[in-house]
Structure formats: C-alpha cells, structure tokens
Amino acid sequence: MFEAQEAKxxxxxxxxxxxWQRTHRLTAAARRVLVNEITTLFEFKPGVVVVAEPLQPLSRQPVAELVDSSTYSKEELNAAIGHVIHILGLIVHYLGVKLPFVFFHKGISPYIRSASIRSRQQSRMPLFLDNKNLKRFTIGMAMLNYDIGYLCHTQGVDIPLHQIPNTLQGLMACCQSSGLGV
Structure with a gap:
C-alpha cells in the first residue's frame, strides 16, 4: 500500500x-518576443561609430572611435538617455529582473539610486545633464551602466569590464542573447 502511494x-x-518545464519554455519565448518588439519599437540597432580611415595594422578591422558628447546639445543627450531608461525599464519588467539601482522621476527629471540604501536623498544621482551636475551625472551614468551589465549577467551575456561604459552595445547584446528570458 505504501509503495503504491509512493509510486503515485x-x-x-x-x-x-x-x-512546469513547458510553462517555463513558453514564458521564456514570450519574453524574447516582447523584448524583440521593444527593440523594433525604439529602432534599436547595433552599431559602432567607425572611423573611415586607418585600419588596425595586420587586422584589417576598422578602428572604433568614442563619440564626443560635447558636440551634442544637452537636450539631445538627455533625450537619448531618457529613451535608454525607458527601454531598460520595459525590458526588466518583461524579464522580471530586479536591478541593483532603481530609476525614478522627480518632476520631469530622471534619477537613479541604490535599491538598498535607506537615505534615498543622498544616494540619488541625476540621469540628466545640466550646467552644474557633471560629476553627479557621471556617477548616475555609471550606475545605469552597472544596471545594464547586471541585466546582461542575468541573461547569460558576459560583458567585459572595459566595455561596461558602452551603454547601447551592452543593452543590445542583452537583447540578442540566446538565453534571453530563461
């Protein structure tokens, strides 16, 4: 009798x-579809600013060049960061990932802060650039990039430490992960 119950x-x-495995596979597939739709909605395409001229010796690879953000207006830069915040918020919502740093708005301005610090006033950093917050903005962008690196890690994407500042490349690598949503 006991063996019959155990077998049951x-x-x-x-x-x-x-x-459960079937539900998990379906959920992961649905998450991938949602993230892919987000990337098409924002016209999010991979790319690197490439110098047309010199090639690396012996490698025949174009040299990637950093974009000088001072050539763009603060409004353009802040709008682009706003889009990144929006897409990242949607992706983590769809994937069910809790980030180490959280976004919030005070008025129309976006900020980021640690999810664990109790003194929220001192830990918030702006995610918008104005004439007097360059140092705090830089820290805020580092926090944003850390969140993207963490999201990549949760999706099985390894981002080398020296590439963490490449905000859009990290986000795109995550969105193209074969393990996305798993």
Missing part, C-alpha cells in the same frame, strides 16, 4: 515537472 507521488511529481 513520484508520477504526480514527474507530471508537475513536465508542466
């Missing part, structure tokens, strides 16, 4: 495991 429980556990 083993069978029930096996059936439950099969259903």
């Amino acid at each position: 429980h083993v069978h029930n556990i096996a059936q439950l495991t099969k259903r």
Whole structure:
C-alpha cells in the first residue's frame, strides 16, 4: 500500500515537472518576443561609430572611435538617455529582473539610486545633464551602466569590464542573447 502511494507521488511529481518545464519554455519565448518588439519599437540597432580611415595594422578591422558628447546639445543627450531608461525599464519588467539601482522621476527629471540604501536623498544621482551636475551625472551614468551589465549577467551575456561604459552595445547584446528570458 505504501509503495503504491509512493509510486503515485513520484508520477504526480514527474507530471508537475513536465508542466512546469513547458510553462517555463513558453514564458521564456514570450519574453524574447516582447523584448524583440521593444527593440523594433525604439529602432534599436547595433552599431559602432567607425572611423573611415586607418585600419588596425595586420587586422584589417576598422578602428572604433568614442563619440564626443560635447558636440551634442544637452537636450539631445538627455533625450537619448531618457529613451535608454525607458527601454531598460520595459525590458526588466518583461524579464522580471530586479536591478541593483532603481530609476525614478522627480518632476520631469530622471534619477537613479541604490535599491538598498535607506537615505534615498543622498544616494540619488541625476540621469540628466545640466550646467552644474557633471560629476553627479557621471556617477548616475555609471550606475545605469552597472544596471545594464547586471541585466546582461542575468541573461547569460558576459560583458567585459572595459566595455561596461558602452551603454547601447551592452543593452543590445542583452537583447540578442540566446538565453534571453530563461
């Protein structure tokens, strides 16, 4: 009698495991579809600013060049960062990932802060650039890039430390991960 009940429980556990695995696969597929739709909605395409001229010796690879943000107006820069915040917020919502730093708005201005610090006033950093907050803005962007690196890690994407500042490349690598949503 005891063996029959045990066999029944083993069978029930096996059936439950099969259903859970199927649900997990469907959920992961749905998450991938949602993230792909976000990337098309924002016209999010991979790319690097490339210098047309010199090639690396012996490698025949174009040299990537850093973009000088001082050539763009603060409004353009802040709008682009706003889009990154928006897309990142949607992606983490769809994937169900809790980031180490959280975004919030005070009025129309976006900020980022640690999710664990109690003194929220002192830990918030602006994610907008104005004439007097360059140092705090730089820290805020580092926090944003850390969040993107963390998101990549949760999705099985390895971002080398020296590439963490490449905000859009990190986000795109995450969105193209084969393990996205798993």
